[in-house]
Amino acid sequence: MNSQDKIIDLRSDTVTKPGEAMRRVMATAPVGDDVYGDDPTVNRLEAMTAELLGFEASAFATSGTQANLIGILAHCQRGDEYIVGQTAHTFAHEAGGAAVFGSVQPQPIEFELDSTLDLNKVAAKIKPDDFHFARTRLFCLENTHNGQALPRPYLTDAGNFARAHGLKFHLDGARLINAAVAQGVEAAELTRPFDSSTLCLSKGLGAPVGSLLCGDREFIHEAKKWRKMAGGGMRQAGILAAAGIYALENNIDRLAEDHALAEKLAGHLKKFAAKNFQVGEAQTNMVFVQMDGQRSLELADFLGKHGVLVNPGAEFRLVTHLDVTAADIDYFVQLLEEFFQAD
């Protein structure tokens, strides 16, 4: 077991648990009924996030999935289409919600290696105005995607492209702040080309629950109707929003530590690089490794016995976050040494 007898969880940055200080602000947050618009803490979080991301307004949602869903439903009508990356969360990991709840058809497109969507490939999939086709209405990107921060000039080009084609432009910004910290820019710089953006509080920012959808006032008004319909009208949600405010006030700059730790981890893992174990460059707070799928199950089993959790697979990610320390990474690397010695 490691020195602190602690579980080191490298599966995701969603696993962080609120610390004492965050729990204190939650316990003492002023609250009201947010369905009446009466919760001062939710109102404050929504105003703070809208300002941070450079939009007029925002809506506090139960999850990133719900925030993306109500965003797509507010942009699109039944029978419309959204263009989205093949492995994007909004297409591949949200249980088909836009199609199920909104009758909005996805048009997936393979990502390029840098997590952009090739605008020529996107253009080729925009449907002509003809009753045979769904009406292409929305273009979605994801930043970060697989930990990769999208190149800034691309965001500008993609925004101009969307406008030129009369498409609305939505960002799944679950880990947008990781991108902003990694590129040393304000989050609002990265969202400027977009009509709407989400942000997850429950990833690297360390809050237990919650995401926001941002956009102009009219759009957020519409999205709040969909949020209500999707069961996301919460009452004294200020207890949760308080954790989000704490996260925005305290946990943004420290994301740089997670990125540095991921880089350190990638550097160490290169030592084990071999035909059956390949390591990518660190991307913000993630390192991707590739290995034989069966061997990865054995590795996960071995690590699990020593208090370290990973999601095994032929390709899997190791994720740093505010509950992972430099000592934890050293301990993890030491375990890998033991594991690979047996080879």
Ligand SMILES: *Cc1c(COP(=O)(O)O)cnc(C)c1O
């Ligand atoms: C985590 C995540 C979401 C939202 O996930 P929830 O678990 O529903 O909060 C959306 N997009 C991306 C890229 C994500 O990583």
